[in-house]
Amino acid sequence: MGSASAGRQVGARDRDDEGRARNARPRDGLGRPLPYGTEGVARQPEGIVRAPRESVAEAQELLDAGRPFHAHEVFEDAWKSGPEEERELWRGLAQLAVGLTHAARGNITGGARLLRRGAGALADWASATGRGRPYDMDLTGLTRWARDLAERVERDGTSVDAAAGAPRLRGTEAS
Template identity: 75%
Template sequence: MSSASSGRPAGARDRDSAGRARNARPRDGLGRPLPYGADGVPRQPEGVVRTPEETVAEAQALLDAGRPFHAHEVFEDAWKSGPEAERALWRGLAQLAVGLTHAARGNVTGGARLLRRGAGALEEWVADTGRRTPHGMDPSALVTWARELADAVEPGAPHAVDAAAQAPRLSGGR
């Protein structure tokens, strides 16, 4: 679709109120961009500062709804706004959500790679901090979930995984 047919002037870029480039295209439940004017799912607002408990609850609701890309955005906000000591935790969780997103989109190689990267990040964070249940979550169970899903999809799943059916339980794995 050309800029002219999208209702935007040729060469125009989506910008936020501060002038930063932002993609305003609607997205589907797995975060794939849709054509301008299409009905998409509500996007997660960027830069929201939440308590860790709010982050976990909102991300879990999105994962349960089969929207791991959007859960990744919630984790990314926590990673960017949270205390330095927890950034690796939230970044690892974001990687798990993106890994599930890729597996659900049918990119099993990328999905498996990101699931393993996120699992490694969580293991490293626990080893570095000694915290076994941050904010009620069970990183050990999440590591197991991520590695099992990566092993299941890596050989080439016959089709994309169902993101909602494969979603982890943040407070205890699946």
């Protein structure tokens, strides 16, 4: 598996070592592309299979550091590699992280929409499975956090600080 940074530019598109389209441009902490040659934030490796609790811990570290785009990559790996019955859980978590990313970038409408979509996915998954605390995550609290943040960014019309606004996956949400 080639990393995006190890890729090569072919024509107008970057490709990884296997020829798949990849954007090799450096990124900032919120995943926004920077000009070629600029030093960016290290990208989260893709396709990593982690134990579920490891995914939660790594994602929380990234959220706490104000890097929800990168936390989304961790959740996406879990969504794609985990058991079928947990895919909606991890997808909902990825949507929360992307929603926070968009809200921090100033995309109020997209951020609020993804936060609500993720909250709905978590609530639906918890209801369908009867599991409100998978891997010690507080799905009720995360759902409330996401809906509250969506309401706040729409009401205020301003972006949020990704680190200060990060949720607590296993407990009381951030203010």
